[in-house]
């Protein structure tokens with residue numbers, strides 16, 4: 203599936219508890235050798251929600267949050283259960299999702315804003331982080347179940363995110379690395395966002411980055427706790443509600459790729475050569 207072009211391979215491991223190693227996830231996500239995706243998602247049974255969603259980045263790392271995959275999995279489960287609401291457990295907590303017409307709305311939970319919750323390497327104001335890399339400086343840091351650095355710029359065009367993204371992702375200030383966003387205010391309640399994702403690189407969209415962006419822009423007084431966020435792959439409607447929860451609404455899409463799996467041994471080995 204994909205959410206605004208941020209694409210996923212989703213394994214249903216609810217019955218056999220299918221478990222993919224970091225190497226296996228890297229292989230599946232590889233766009234040349236494997237199927238190719240930004241994140242690999244595995245569904246497991248949950249004791250507290252309708253389903254547990256495991257998230258592995260294209261580099262094999264396991265993470266706590268993925269907004270776009272949450273919408274996709276929510277849509278699958280809403281269809282399967284014939285329900286209007288669903289709960290999804292992740293490493294970061296229990297998320298609630300519901301139908302919103304053809305779209306899915308997810309309560310992405312509460313942002314964490316203290317320096318040691320991001321986490322940063324040392325104490326500082328997360329609304330103005332002491333960091334300058336290339337032409338980018340003073341990001342807002344937000345944790346949405348995963349760490350985000352949000353840089354506000356006059357124009358997102360012409361910024362070399364391929365060059366600066368990895369430098370910031372792996373900067374010593376972020377002991378767990380960081381997702382890196384550049385945000386331009388295009389109008390009242392209208393933000394343009396480009397993202398370099400931790401463990402995946404440039405993606406067409408990042409739901410948790412959109413959450414972090416509406417929180418960061420609100421803290422800086424650029425929006426009034428709500429925004430339409432325009433990503434490379436489409437638009438997400440975001441709100442940071444008065445109860446401190448971040449609400450995300452957007453599209454999902456199915457990509458039927460079952461036949462692509464046939465040549466692969468999913469333990470992480472490509473056995474096409476033997477066939």
Ligand SMILES: N[C@@H](CCC[C@H](N)C(=O)O)C(=O)O
Pocket residue numbers: 208240241259265266267268269270271348349381399400401402405407408409410411
């Ligand atoms: N694409 C996701 C975020 C996936 C995880 C992220 N790369 C991380 O390492 O934290 C989204 O839509 O939120």
